[in-house]
Every structure is written in structure tokens, then in C-alpha cells.
Amino acid sequence: MTAAHSLHSIVTSKSEIKDHNKHIVKPPVFTTKSIANYFLSRPTTLFPSREELSQYEWSDVYNPFKSLREVSLRQWNFFFIGFWAWTWDALDYFTISLNVSNIAADLNVTVKDVSWGLTLVLMFRSVGAVLFGLVGDTKGRKWPYIINLLLLSVIQIGTGFITTYKEFLAVRSLFGIAMGGLYGICAAEALSDAPRNARGIMSGIFQEGYAFGYLLAVVFQRAIVDTTGKWQNIMFFSAGVSVIFIVWRFFTPETDSFIKQQERISQEAESDRKTKMKELKSQARKAFKQYWLISIYCVLMMAGFNFSSHGSQDLYPTMLTKQFNFSADRSTVANVCANLGALVGGIFFGHMSTFIGRRFGIICACVLTGVMIYPWGFKPNAGTVFVFQMGVQGAWGIAPIHLSELSPPQFRTLVVGTSYQLGNLVSSASSTIEATIGERFPIAGAGKGVYNYGKTMAIFMAAVTLYLMLIVFLGPENRGADLGIERDDYYDEEGLDDLDDDLERKKTSDNDDYSLENTKANAKHEEVVNVEQKV
Template sequence: MSHSIHSGASEIVNEHNKHIFRPPTFTSTAIKRYFKSRVTSLWVGREELSQYSWGELLNPFQALTELNLHQWNFFLMGFWGWTWDAFDFFVTSLNVTNIATDLNVSTKDVTWGITLVLMFRTVGAVIFGSIGDTFGRKWPYIVNMILLMVIQIGTGFVTTYQQFLGVRSLFGIAMGGIYGNCAAEALSDAPKRARGVLSGIFQEGYAFGYLLAVCFQRAFTMTDRTWQNMFFFSAGVPVIFIVWRFCNPETDNYQRQKARFEKGASQRNSKVAEFTSQAKKAWKAYWLIIVYMVFMMSGFNFSSHGSQDLYPTMLTEEYNFGHDRATVVNVCANLGAITGGIIISHASTFIGRRAAILIGNFTAGAFIYPWAFKPMWITAFFMQFGIQGSWSVVPIHLNELAPPQFKSFVVGTSYQLGNLVSSASATIEATMNETLNNYGKTMAIFLGAILAYLIPVVFFGPENRGAELGVERDDEMSIYDVDDLDDDKKDPDAQIGDVMEQSKEEKSKPLKQEAKKVVRAV
């Protein structure tokens, strides 16, 4: 019995410690071991899969029953913030031709407005991500929404091409701050088993925003000032999110982070010294991971923008789709994205993050030809099933890889640096089309090249599936940290909200409930 108890507690400790990132080493032995592990760790194996019931494996919504009202509240705030951010962005993509006509410029000129948004999003990610990790995520969220409202209204009033480029640049800065903070809000307090499918639902807020934009675009097509009215409409809805966020505190996860920071700052008698110490420690352990995240997100953003930004233009200009037919195809594409996002993100909980992403990428690759040369609802559906299905794993994958005390900054900035690298996607495709004079061929070649880059990057990259998202993740544990097995009347989920102080006993609190279950089972 004693041996079994010790073994069970050891499993808890080992599970925690294996997720700690340490400074990378570059010896030949370490490099060989790493690349070998990329193959052996790609699939979880039968033993782990056998721990789950068929209901858990096949029903992506079963895990959602573990969420309480608090967790749903923060998830939905993050989801809707990201969804409306996507809606605002795609208003331009859906109106490239209309804007070009009214401003008396070419389609290629208008795509520079999309490019500028993607380029300047990095600036917003750095600014608002830093503020979010240091002072809280509530006010960056609110300020972002206010800025988006003002800039969308301003875009509706532009009369010259120069004005259009100016407001889109400002929009990029405001938009850049949304992703990192919203992802942290949505996932930080969520139960571990539900994080995979929640990641997918959150990420597909992007596709859902596109879907909403397509539907409202069709409605506003019957008005005289289609694209201007779309911008004005998009500016009104965020008032709801501003009031919603104002009435809620910070997440439990961030409150633990703040408490630990203040504890360290009081010991050092300086908040600057504590911040510097944490930043140096995080950079030393995570610098290679952060560099990798930028390379990975560059490929992801190229795949997304390369398959979406000029797709409506391809349908209307290359294949002469009418408004109704183009709307149906675009709606089906985004329904495919949402379906793929839920299924593939849920699968990532059981088969691994990298394996799930690769399944989505290969699915997209298989549909490149029919998607580009035989556009119809079914080809659009499965292309975005693969592209956005892969994307659905990104929020939780990035959060598990990023240093926990700098999640908003690292996740948001790596995402937006990827956007910066891929910012010229629409312009590159428009330029290629001037030579090829065939949007289908242009987009097929472009997307094929991107997937040929992204697949090996993901395959050889790191993974930290199942890691804690709180600041206690990088605390080293030992077998003696799980020796307090007295009953605790708190809800196990509430244990995650306990602040992890310097003592080993307190550091291990989030795992004690699991240790108790192991002992009782024995």
C-alpha cells in the first residue's frame, strides 16, 4: 500500500515537472535526442488513449460540462472580443472591389490597406500585451474596443485613398492588442480537459466573425453605401462588450500572478527589479521557444490570409459568381472552418497538438486543386475545415508554450509578428495574378508553397500539451510536496485559484486534489 501511494504521488510530481521549460542545450546528444523525440512524441499511443472512454473521445462537447459560470463568463468575453475583431477586419476584405471603385484606385491598391493592418498589429500586440501582463487585462480589452469603434467610424467617412491607408494603419495597432489578451481571458481559468475544444471554439471566433461579416455584407448590399454602412455597423456592437468587461474583475489566473508579483516586489523593494528578474528568467528558459513560435505563426498566418483574403475576389472576378452564389460559398467555407475547429481542437487533447495540426494541414493540401479550380460549397468547406481546423489548436498550443507570467505579451506578439511576416499575402497574390492572370492558379501555387513550409515546421517543433497555464507551472516539485492529504472542503477547481507562494507546500496545492484521488483509489 505504501509503495502504491508513493508511486501515485510520484506520477503527479513527474507530470508537473515534465512541463517545466529549462534553458536549451546544444550538445550533439541533446540535439539528436530532441529530433528523435519529434517522431516518438507525435502520437500519444494506445496506452494513453485507453484511459479515455469513447464518449470522451467522440463527443467534443462533453468536456464543456466541467466549466462553471465564472469560467464560461470569461471564455465568452474573450471569444466575442476576438470574433468582433475578425468581423471588423473582414469588412475590408469583402469590399475590396467596392472600395477601389469609390476611391478610384485599383484592387491591388486597396489590398495595401489589408497589408498595413497586418503590419501594424505587431505594435498593438507589444503595447497592449505588455500592459495586460503587468497591470491586468481588463482595461486593455476596454481601450482596444473603444479604439476599434472610433477607427471603424472614421473609415466609413474616408473620401481619399490616403485617408483610407491612414485609418487602416491605426486600425492595425488597435487590432493587434486583442488576440493575446482575449486568448488569456478565455483559457486561463478553464479546466484542463476542456482547453482543447475551448481553444478551437475561441479560435473559430475568427471564422465566425468572417461568417457574420459575409451575412451582413449580403444584407447591406441592398443599400446605396454598402461598404460605408458596414463600417458604421461594425462600430456599434463593441459597446456591449465594453460594458460586459467593465462589470467583471480580473481572471483568477491573473490574480494569482499579480499576488506573486507583488510578493516578489515587496521582498526586493522594487517592482522594476521584480519585473526585470522575472523577464530575465523567462527569456533564459524560453528564448528558443519564442523564436520558434514566430516562425510557426508566420506559416499559420500565411495559410489563413492566403486562403481567405482574396477568395471573395477570386469568386467574383475569376469565376463570375453573383452575390448570392458567392455568399453561399463563403458561408459554407466558414461553416467548414467552425466544424474543423471544434473537431480538430478536441482531438488535440487526446492525440497531441502537433498531430492534430498536421492532420488539418494535410486535409487542406488535399483540397488545393478543387478549391482553386472547381470552387463550390463543398471544396470551400473542406479547405477551411483543414486550414482553420489546424488554426484551432493555436491558442492553447501557444499558451502552453509561452512563459506563464508573460502569456498575453508572448502569445499576442508571436501571433502578430507572424502577421507582420505574412502581411503582404494579399498584395503578393494580387501581384502574382498580374503575371498569371488567373486567381485560381495564383492562390493554388501560393497556398501549396505555404503548406510545404508549415508542415515540417510543426512536425519538428516543441509541444507542451497538458501544461498548467498559471504562474506555478515552472515551480519545481518533489515527492514531499504532496504529503498533505487531509480532506479539503474546497471545490477542486477552486484550488487552482490559490496563490502559490515560496513554500513547497503552497506551490503544490493545485496538484494535491489529484494526489488525493490517487491515494483514495489505491
């Protein structure tokens, strides 16, 4: 589709065609002029123009539910399929980080040793992202989703039966592969069919499935582990719940965007007399040529995001109990407040990114994080952790839709999932780094094995926050781009004036018809009045 006249049925003005064309991703050009122009445009494109802002009303900004009314029941169904699997994926992960001390005592190893289990999960997730991402983009997202959850359930059960440290490391490595394939699939399920105006807030809600999973893990940790005294029980519990989502997905078809993508690829394969596989390879070469530099940026950005989340969360429960002597109840309250703050921040900044831009929204959230680092690390309480995680997860709330808009539509699952998990790979040693550095700062008189984790984590988070702000400031943005396979179709702008003339004539014709109907109605009304007066 290249001619403007073929768009009559889907556009209302030439401005929509121009808006579509400006979101097309072109292969990078490395001339001195193009590089200079790009970096000069970073500050000027950080905030949306007045023209873009004029499209919205104030009610769109302060009423986030207004845009959610555009979401159909079918779209909500796919959103919650993605949201709940991602939520439970996070819960499965945090069942280990909340039991680092318990597992260390059970296996007769140190906290640092157990933290390597968290590191291995993060390292192997990129393997799962590539494997399941390729299958999801080419064959469909239904079965990769189901297989992922089945594997996670089996591995969680296996974790509950380990008796040695080697077994622990082995099952966590397998868990990383299974976990790695789920994020890209869940993000595609949740956001692919979302209306444009609702994408920001839906991205925020979806991403905070991570925080909600952490919140649920904290609650079930208190209800199951702290009452039974066995950390294995929460593993068995989490494995059972996944069956609900597996059955739900089994009876749900593919998303509309994926169905259209498959139809489009089949049609192009037939027209070029190719097999479907050859057409996919052709699409892959084209996407790589256009998106390779953006993909590198996505990995660098996600490294910063993952350093921020794992650096602020994985060892935080250990810090509260070991360094600040929080009781089980007080630690639970602090962690619950942290995740409530994350939920609020993710939804708020995700929604605001629709109006202030993805990059600017992330930077604003990072500023909030930076302001709260000192009280979060040195004077932790329910209030400081709430606001701090508003900033950390507020930035994260924008990540899913920002990644989706930057990724090639026909390989979105692969690129979103792999970028996220390669970022995880880069940041995989976060907890181990913090645990190792923390051992250099023992707290005098506090006993053996008590270290100043607060100081270590505060320095770590300051560096990570500055890095994330810089990389996002320098990076690209494609806010409002189509998420369907038609994203990079160029629509010929020649004859757009004719298109507008046609639309104007149609509008004038409609107005004339309306005026004629009104004239006839008024005449009939006057006739009735005259008759009544005569009577």
C-alpha cells in the same frame, strides 16, 4: 514551494508531481548530443503514448460536451468575453476584404492598391501586440481590452468617412495597432482558467471566432452593403456593436489565474525586499532565458498559420466574382459554407488535439487542406470550400492552446499576442503577393482586369501547407502544462514514496472506516430481523 509534502492538499499521487515536473520549460542546451536527441524525438513524440491515452475513455473522444461540463459559469463568462471580442475584431477586419472592389472603385484606385490597406493592418498589428501585451501581463487585461475596442470603434467610423487613398492607408495603419493588441488579451481571458480536459475544444471554439466573424461579415455585407449600395454603412454598424462588449467587460473582474499571478509576484517581491517592478523585471529575465528559443519557434509557426488563413481568404471573394463570375448571392453562399466548414474543423481538430496531440492534430488538418487545394482553387463550390476551410481552420483551432501551453505563464498575453502578430507581419503581404502574381496570368478573352487568381492561390497554399507541416513536425509541444504562474515551479520528487504511502494509508483508513460502518449496519439489520422473527 519545492517540497513534495507541501503538495498533499493538491495532488492525489506522485504521478501528478512527476507530470507537473515534466512540463517545466528549461533553458535550451546546444550540445551535439542534446540537439541530436531533440530531433530524434520529433517522430516518437508526435503521438501521445499508450500511458497518456489510457487516461481517457472512448466517451471522452466521441462526446466533446463531456469535458465542457467541467467548465463553471464564471469560466464561461470569461471565455465568451474573449470569444466575442475576437469575433468582432475579425468582422471589423473582413469588412475591408469583402469590399476591396467597392473601395477601389470609390477611391479610383486598383484592387492591388486597396490590398495594401490589408497589408498595413497586418504589419502594424505587432506594435499593438507588444504595447497592450506588456500592459495586460503587468497591470491587468480589463483596461487594455476596453481601450482596444474603443479604438477599433472610432477607427471604423473614421474609415467610413475617408475620401482619398492616403486617408484610407492612414486609418488602416491605426486600425492595425488597435487590432494587434486584442488577440493575446482575448486568448488569455478565454483560456487561462479553463479546465485541462476542456482546453482543446475551448481553443477550437475560441479561434473560430475568427471564422464566425468572417461569416457575420459576409451576412451583414449582403444585408447592409448589397442593399444600400454603400460600403461605408457596414463600418458604422460594426463600430456600434463593440460598445456591448466594452460595457460587459467593465463590470467583470480579472481572471482567477491573473489574480493568483499578481499575488504571487507581490509575495516574492516582499520576501526578496524588492519593488513589484523589480520583481517583474526579474521574472522577465528568467522567462527570456527559458523561453527565447520557443518564442522564435512560435513566430515561425504563426507565420505559417497566417499565410494559410490570409492566403486562402483575403482575395477569395474577389476570385469568385471576378474570375468565376459568381453572382452576389452565389458568392455569399460559398463564403458562408467556407466559414461553416471553418467552424466545424476548428472545433473538431481542437477537441481531438486533447487526445492525439497538438502537433499531430495540426498535421492531420494540413493533410486535409492539401488534399482539397485543387478543387478549392479550380472548381470552387459550396462543398469544396467547406471541406478546404475545415482543414485550414482545423489547424488554426489548435493554435491558441498550443501557443498558451508553450508561452511563459506570467507573460502569456505578450508572447501569445506578439507571436501571432509577428507571424502576421511576416505574412502581411499575402494578398498583395497573390494580387501581383495573379496579374501575370490574365485570362484570355475574359476582359481587362480578370486574372487567374485560382491558379496563383492554389500554388501559394500548397507551398504554405508544406511549410506549416514541416515547422510543426520539428517544433516542441507542451500539451497539458499548467497555465498558471506555478507552471515552472519544481516540486521535489524526493520522498514521493512517502507521499504515496501517506495517501495509501489514508485510502486504507477510509476503506476500514467504511467497512466498520457496513459491519455495524449489518449487525443492526440482523438484530432487527431476529426481533421480527421472534414476534
